[in-house]
Amino acid sequence: MSKMAPPEEVMKVDYSTPAEPWMDVKPEFKLGNYSYPGKPDVLKYLGLPNPREWDPTQEDWKLPPDWREIVTDGFRELLKKYRSLKVFMDVCVRCGACADKCHFYIGSGDPKNMPVLRAELLRSIYRGEFSVAAKILGKLSGSRKLEEDVIKEWFMYFYQCTQCRRCSLYCPYGIDTAEITFLARDLMNRIGVNINWILEPVANCNRTGNHLGIQPHAFKDMMDFLVDDIETITGRRVEPSFHRKGAEILFITPSGDIFAEPGIYTFMGYLLLFDYLDLDVTWSTYASEGGNFGSFTNDKWMKKLNAKMYHEAKRLGVKYIIGGECGHMWRVLNQFMDTMNGPADFLEVPKSPITGTVFNNAKSTKMIHLVEFTADLIKNGKLKLDKSRNAGITATWHDSCNTSRGMGFFDEPRYVLENVVEKFVDMPAQTIREQTFCCGGGAGLNNGEFTEMRLRGGLPRGNALRYVQEKFGVNTMSCICAIDRATLPGLADYWAPGVQVTGLHELVGNALVFEGEEERTMNLRQEDLPGVEGSEEDE
């Protein structure tokens, strides 16, 4: 990454538009604004076309000789398969309501990051290749021919979109850029134009069950390590099981939770909660990835990776599935899973064994979110919680894009949070709930080489966070998405230094009071609990 200017400089975004029409402006690939291409062996493993070494900064992208045909045929195919695409190509009136809603536009000022223009990158080809009237009128109608520069522009801007859907909320026709980006990426995949940070996780998820390529024995090792940590912190030995046939519940969470801070603390929170409830739950190394990297690629890979969840649930003979804190996992689960891989008629409608609550809102998919499960426990008084264990925390809540605009989780997580921390404040109204701002790392863009652009895209979220930090002393941002937990710490370090990022169940794990437990002196991060450290420090 090139040296990043300080926040007060980066905030001075130039929103003026270039003198020349957008079709005449070529994308400029610089370190920090694009992601590295897919590696040949990964493409070969996935059976994707045109595996080769190539570099986006070079003139020659080594496209297949018939690339133009592949793209136009593919476009035609998608227009026949997706009404959404067809309608979205036809009905935009370019009113511009979406223009200043994208975090990448707000942070970069690049007009091609205005959702309307991002879609026009595709729409101009749609008109140029498929509309007779537009063909006759040519450039005047906003249509153009498919040239290599167009592909380069697509690569730049459809990999500068996190599919957060914020623009879609404001569009009078509900035009969904996530859908457009998704299908544009599908088209690019057909000619071997893709990024490695998506494809390698897809390959890993397929083979090893998680996006990091952790093999089963290593996965278990990591879990054992966290179990040891829990013992150090609480004195309790939790005993999670793997692949246990006949268990009531299969639990699946994004694998980011087991691999890196701060996700691991959330993971420990899950383990503690299950132990507290003596829940009949089992884990799987085979289906150990909730996050669906296939959904950043095409519908085939999305379906194939998602199918593992039901496949494993069936093999183990569980009654239903609970899912952990993850964003895209829930977009796919909520809106695609049952369609692609249902009906889940071998499972039962989820019923909490602790409270008896039947989750009718998941009566077809038979999969519920842990936050619903936990909120129900708290509401029914089944958890003894001690907020003072999180006493040093003034928390705010980050509504992860996919659990907000892709699903509609707002009150459940806030309810849980308010029950485990003493101080909670929301960020300003136009930056939360359905209007929430993206962390900048969604849809496969949380890679190292893209950091600069991601931090620029993090301006709206970072600025809202700094506002509550300065005004209310917020020092913790909690969320229910693994990409958030990976992206937000860096974003906070840059835009609002001093704010830490937690998952929700990390805070639940901290607050849980076990019967007859030994007194805790540390939180899950093995930091001294407030009041405990005082005795030494005061001296």
Next chain:
Amino acid sequence: MAGLVTAFLAVVALAAVAALGAGAGMANVFGIAVPYVAVAIFVAGFVKKVIGWASTPQPFSIATTGGQQQSLPWVKQAKFDNPSTPFQTVVRMALEVLCFRSLFRNTKLDNRPEEGRVAYGSDKSLWLFSLMFHYSFLIVLFRHMRFFLEPVPMLVTGVEFVDSILQIAAPTLYLTDVFFVVGVTFLLARRIWDPKVSYISLVSDYFPLFLILAIALSGIYMRYFAKVDVIAIKQLAIGLVSFKPVIPPNIDWSFYMHFFLVCVLWAYFPFSKLMHLGGVFLSPTRNLPNNTRMVRYINPWNDPSIKPHSYADYEDDFREKMIEAGLPVDKEA
């Protein structure tokens, strides 16, 4: 800029063609032939487009949710922003189509680097003027029924009465005429002055605005300034709808100009972004309920042959390591 000028000149040219043509004894063409052709193109084009959309499968249910989902009984659902039943979805669509709900939500970016703050102020101007424009257009269109129907229905005269309630000038001024021009002018001005919007604007964005403005202005000219022979025009209109077309004498050239521009709008409509009129009903992010965990949504081309990398293959790949780590396996080594 090229788009703006081209669109403007195109509308001027169209207006001139009609004005000169009708004056040069081509009233038959502009009064009879063109309207029939234009309406035929409109109907056929509109139907074709909508059938094209409707016959394309919508593979996934992709509602954009704007509020709390249906969840636990004690969690209050945002029923009309995050609907879970068909009825709630219909209400959501009605709010969208009738009240421009999504535009109502619009905000405006206000980046103040000197204060270190980014703000997002509520911006209802686009909502307000769009609503004004669309409803005025609808009422004006409805008022025109008096030309095509004999006797004129009560509802039409009623609307006219309310619309001219202020009784300014003679003939009395219709309020919607004013709102209509104000609305379309705002949309045009915004497109020119907001750099973001002008940067994305094409000829096809300016053209309908100029065309509609020209229609409005020519109509106003006819009614308030030329004071055209309304009886004669009604004779022509009734002739058209009863398929016994006649060209009454003494119709002012300005009528033919107005009428021709309307015909151009009809014919242009199905091939343009104006089809948002039909498309808004078909938008899958708005017209589907968010009940995808409750009710299975069917994708007609879902491919059952796409299977996961199976557990058996996975175990074959890692069996020894799994056994060594104490993980249960289905088949022993």
